[in-house]
Amino acid sequence: VTYDEFVDARLQALLRYAVMLTGDPHTAQDLVQETMIRVQLKWRKVAASNAPERYVRRMLTNAYIDLHRGSWLRRVVLRAEPVEPPAVADHADAAAERDQMWIWLARLPRKQRAALVLRYYEGLSDNEIADVLDCAVGTVRAHISRALATLREHVAPATTGEPR
C-alpha cells in the first residue's frame, strides 16, 4: 500500500473515528492531521507492519489519550451543557437526552471512551480493542462496564428505547 492509497481509502474513516473520540470536529481534525504527518514521515515503517490501518488507529488513539488534561476541549464541552432543563415535551425530551449522552461521553475517562467507541462505533472485538489500547482483554471489559455504569447512572433512558 502506498501512502496515497492509504489516505484515499482510510482518511475519512479516521476522521469519523476521531470525532467520536473527541466529540469535537476541530480537535478531531487537529488530531488526525498531526497523526497523519507522522504517518507520512515514517510511512515505510507503517507500511512494513502487516496492518497499516491497525498501526495508524493505535497512533491516533494514543494521541487522543495523551491530549493534555483539562484542555479547552473539556471546558467547551462543559459550557455547552444546558444550564436549565429543557422545556418538557416528548420530542424535545428525547433530543435533550441524546445530547446528554454526548455530554456524558465527553466526561468519561479517555480510555473508557475509546473502548466504547471502538466496540460500539468501530465494531471491534474485545481482543482487537485490547490491541489498540495496549492492555489486557479483562481491562477492556472493565473500561466498558465502568463507562456503561456511569452513563446509566446519569443519562435517562431514551423514551423510544427499550426498557432495560
Place this chain on the structure above:
Amino acid sequence: MIEQLRDTFGRHEHLVPDAGALKPVIDRRVRIVRARRRKAWSVAGAFALVLSIVAPAAALRRLPGESILPLTTPPSLAPAPAGPVNLLLLGVDARPGGDPAQARSDAILIVHVDAAHKRAWTVSIPRDLAVEVPGHGLTRANVAYLAGGYPLAEQTIAKLTGVAFDAGVVIDFNGMQKVTEAVGGVTMCVDQPVTSVHIGHDAKGRVKPPFRDGKPVLGVKPVVYEPGCRHFEAWQALDYVRQRSTLAGGEQDRDRHLRQFLGALVKELTNPVKLTKALPVASAALDLHLGGTPLIDLATGLRDVDPDRIDGVRMPVWPTKDSSGTVQQPDSAGLFEALRDDTLSAWVAAHPEYT
C-alpha cells in the same frame, strides 16, 4: 442503553470534517518538516572531502602494512596518474530510517589537486545554485542528486564547470558523525561569536533546544562559541559548523566554517593512531563512485598532498532577491576555467576575496 449509545454516535456523524480538504494540509506540513530536517544535515560534505583525500592517501603513506585498500602493487611502484585530479564530493541528507529516495545533496564540493599532487583546493558549490540539470531544466543544484542519484549530480556539475571528474564520494550525516567521534574531536579557531540554535542548557544543566520555531525558549541558555582557538568535542564541532541563521554572513559564513572544519579534521587524521581508529569507520561510511579510475591510482595521486596546503574557495555567486536560489557571478567562469586548466593558484591569488 447500547442502542442509545450507537444512535448518539450515528447522530453526530454530520460533525465529521471532509477528508479531501485535509489531505493537502497534511502534505504541505510534511514538506515543511522535511525541509527543516534537511537543513540540519548539510555538514555532511565536510566529511566527504576529508575522507576522500586523507584516508586513502594517509593509508598508503603512513600505514602501508595496515591499509584498507586492496593493494596489489606496492604503492611506491604504482605509477601516479599524470596531471591534476578532480573529485566530486556530495554530503547527502539521507538518514537511517529515512527514505533514501528523498535524499538530496546538501553540500557539494569539488576537490582539485594540482598536477604536482602537492596542493589541493576545495570549491563549494552552493546547494541552491540555479543550474541546468539534464532532463529537469533550470533548477536548484541539490535537486540533481534527488532526481538521479550520483550519476546525474556528477553530470550536472560537470556540465556547469566543464570539469571531468576522476571520482566521486557520497557520505551521509550518520557516517560523518561517527568519524568525528572516532578521532576524538577537532581543534578549530572561531572567528565570530556563534550562538547555537540547536543546543542549550536549562538551569539544572540538562540539554534542551534553546529555540523553538525561531523563538527563544524561556530558561534555556544556548551554547555560545566564543572567538579563539580551542578543542571541540565531536558534538560541539558538528553543532558549530551547522549554525547558519545566527551568523552575520549566513550561508557563506557557514560554508567557510565547514571548510575550516575540513582542514581541522585533516590535521587530526595525520595522527596515525587517530587515523587507525577512523579508517574502519570511514570505509563503512563512504559511498565511492570511481568510474574508470582504479582506487589505487587515486590514492597514489593524493598521497603527497600536504594537509597544511588545502585551501577552501567559495564560488562567486549572488543570492537572488526573493531567496528562490542563487545565481552565478561573472567571476565564476574564470574559476571554472582555472579548474580546467589547473591554474587555481593564480586565480586564488588574483581573487583573495573568495577564499
